[in-house]
Amino acid sequence: MTSIRATGLRVRHRKTLALDSLDLDLGTGVHGLLGPNGAGKTSLIRVLATVARPDAGRVELLGEDVAGHRGLAGVRRRLGYLPQEFGYYPGFTVREFVAYVAWLKEMPAARVPAAVERAVARVGLADRIDAKVRTLSGGMVRRVGIAQAVVNDPAVLLLDEPTAGLDPEQRVEFRELLRELGVSATVVVSTHLVEDVAAACTEVTLLDAGRVAYRGTPEALTVLGESSDGPGDHPIERGYTAALRAHRAPGEREAV
Amino acid sequence: MTTTHVARAVTTTRGPLLYARSRALPLTVAALAGTAAFAVWAAGRLDAYLDPDRRVPIVALAPLLASAVIGASLYSASDELDRTAVRPWWPRRLAQLAALTALAALLLTPAVLGHPETFGPPAVLRNTLGCTGLTATAAVLLGARLSWLPAFGYVTAVYLGSTTAHGRAATVWAWPTQPGAQPGAWAAALTAFVVGATLYAVRGARPEGSRG
Numbered sequence: 001m002t003s004i005r006a007t008g009l010r011v012r013h014r015k016t017l018a019l020d021s022l023d024l025d026l027g028t029g030v031h032g033l034l035g036p037n038g039a040g041k042t043s044l045i046r047v048l049a050t051v052a053r054p055d056a057g058r059v060e061l062l063g064e065d066v067a068g069h070r071g072l073a074g075v076r077r078r079l080g081y082l083p084q085e086f087g088y089y090p091g092f093t094v095r096e097f098v099a100y101v102a103w104l105k106e107m108p109a110a111r112v113p114a115a116v117e118r119a120v121a122r123v124g125l126a127d128r129i130d131a132k133v134r135t136l137s138g139g140m141v142r143r144v145g146i147a148q149a150v151v152n153d154p155a156v157l158l159l160d161e162p163t164a165g166l167d168p169e170q171r172v173e174f175r176e177l178l179r180e181l182g183v184s185a186t187v188v189v190s191t192h193l194v195e196d197v198a199a200a201c202t203e204v205t206l207l208d209a210g211r212v213a214y215r216g217t218p219e220a221l222t223v224l225g226e227s228s229d230g231p232g233d234h235p236i237e238r239g240y241t242a243a244l245r246a247h248r249a250p251g252e253r254e255a256v
Numbered sequence: 257m258t259t260t261h262v263a264r265a266v267t268t269t270r271g272p273l274l275y276a277r278s279r280a281l282p283l284t285v286a287a288l289a290g291t292a293a294f295a296v297w298a299a300g301r302l303d304a305y306l307d308p309d310r311r312v313p314i315v316a317l318a319p320l321l322a323s324a325v326i327g328a329s330l331y332s333a334s335d336e337l338d339r340t341a342v343r344p345w346w347p348r349r350l351a352q353l354a355a356l357t358a359l360a361a362l363l364l365t366p367a368v369l370g371h372p373e374t375f376g377p378p379a380v381l382r383n384t385l386g387c388t389g390l391t392a393t394a395a396v397l398l399g400a401r402l403s404w405l406p407a408f409g410y411v412t413a414v415y416l417g418s419t420t421a422h423g424r425a426a427t428v429w430a431w432p433t434q435p436g437a438q439p440g441a442w443a444a445a446l447t448a449f450v451v452g453a454t455l456y457a458v459r460g461a462r463p464e465g466s467r468g
Contacts, residue, residue: 051339076342087333089278096274100334103271104341112269148337 080154386445
């Protein structure tokens with residue numbers, strides 16, 4: 001079932017076209033969003049998270065057109081979002097910050113304390129739940145960000161650079177969490193770390209200059225890399241480079 | 257989890273309380289009370305019972321200080337996440353601004369009791385509305401952290417320059433230093449408040465870098 005449908009999305013930042021008539025359908029599973037800096041990943045995530053409006057095009061989340069106010073409220077209740085940089089009131093503890101987001105999502109008050117504890121435990125911070133967020137390390141703050149994004153058990157989860165600042169062990173644990181979430185939800189993970197995509201994603205979407213340059217499975221991208229002699233230490237990295245170059249080379253787009 | 261632990265968790269996770277803390281409202285109320293206490297102390301040293309005109313510094317500058325405090329509370333540390341809220345923000349923003357403005361006016365009133373026609377409670381109420389309106393507009397255009405600056409510049413300039421200004425126009429542009437019964441000054445201050453409150457309710461403070 002398609003949970004995210006974007007049609008003809010166009011987003012402009014001053015004179016730059018961040019998304020250029022982009023079409024995308026995503027269903028249940030973990031979708032890796034790859035692409036070079038400035039490809040439009042964050043712009044796409046922000047539009048899907050309903051925090052930015054596209055200049056043109058249409059977004060349907062969970063079957064609702066998010067341009068309509070009535071549909072938007074229902075969608076936001078079932079949406080989780082980790083921005084690249086999220087702020088927090090310096091006086092908040094982990095528990096309070098995650099509960100604040102649960103309140104933004106209008107979760108029933110009686111369910112909030114248990115939901116907060118579960119979300120925080122899922123990111124491995126149960127022992128720091130009453131610590132002030134400002135006293136935590138960068139990696140821990142990132143995990144708090146992931147906890148707030150999953151507190152409402154979202155049907156659509158949008159994560160922008162979720163593994164930035166996580167150590168290797170935390171990344172492995174995070175991939176496990178992604179796989180678990182992807183069983184029932186549509187998870188979109190924007191990242192530069194190709195190995196995270198290979199390990200945890202069911203599908204890959206490669207963006208370049210605001211357009212979809214490649215779509216397929218991580219396995220297909222790996223196979224593409226194995227048959228190419230482009231730069232990269234691992235087949236999937238070579239696949240990433242090969243797909244990008246094929247997209248950029250005029251006349252070769254059909255080959256990918 | 258023990259019963260005490262559960263009760264504490266429920267209390268500390270109440271949404272409206274967290275919202276109030278996220279906007280530093282307890283600190284804001286304390287700062288407004290401090291401003292009011294300072295205004296009462298300063299008014300007592302002016303011997304205003306001899307001449308109500310001596311209150312002009314209090315009437316002009318105490319609301320300005322209060323509006324700066326209110327402006328700081330319009331900052332949202334988690335603007336990007338706040339934008340994903342299910343409910344529209346405008347009722348909460350409007351309620352916050354209106355409640356703080358009313359509280360500031362109420363707290364400042366004891367500093368200027370009596371003389372309602374000249375420099376008494378009506379003039380303080382008017383100036384609190386006007387200064388808060390300017391500050392709210394600045395929060396939308398510049399961000400909450402610098403929201404105090406335009407009102408500070410304007411009121412200071414008027415305070416320094418209005419002694420030589422006369423005529424009908426001066427009753428409007430020099431509204432912070434006008435007597436309480438001056439209709440032009442009320443019109444200017446009310447316009448500033450309505451514009452600022454509407455802009456802030458609809459758009460919120462301009463996003464700024466996180467301090468978290």
